Amino acid sequence: MNEEGYLTNFSQWTKEVGEEISKEVNISLLPRHWEVINYLQEEFKKEVPLSIRKIGKSGVVDIKEFYALFPTAPLKTATKIAGVPKPASCI
Numbered sequence: 001m002n003e004e005g006y007l008t009n010f011s012q013w014t015k016e017v018g019e020e021i022s023k024e025v026n027i028s029l030l031p032r033h034w035e036v037i038n039y040l041q042e043e044f045k046k047e048v049p050l051s052i053r054k055i056g057k058s059g060v061v062d063i064k065e066f067y068a069l070f071p072t073a074p075l076k077t078a079t080k081i082a083g084v085p086k087p088a089s090c091i
Helices: 015-024 031-045 054-058 063-069 074-082
Strands: none
Touching: 015 074, 031 054, 031 063, 031 074, 054 063, 054 074, 063 074
């Protein structure tokens, strides 16, 4: 992991790793969280840049629900749990 807590090698991510990271950020993962995490990972594998706007238009989750699932810094938190690098759109 880097200094911000993101995995530096996506291939090391497992569901268990995601669960441990979620505990560190005080999120109990429900099936809906996993749907979003899987979406983020698929987009990362396709090398598609991630942004909140793109996620809101994905059909997977709307922005309001995204914020409800990951209340504190949703894109940063969700990508961290998903094991993908911090998006360029996040400061």
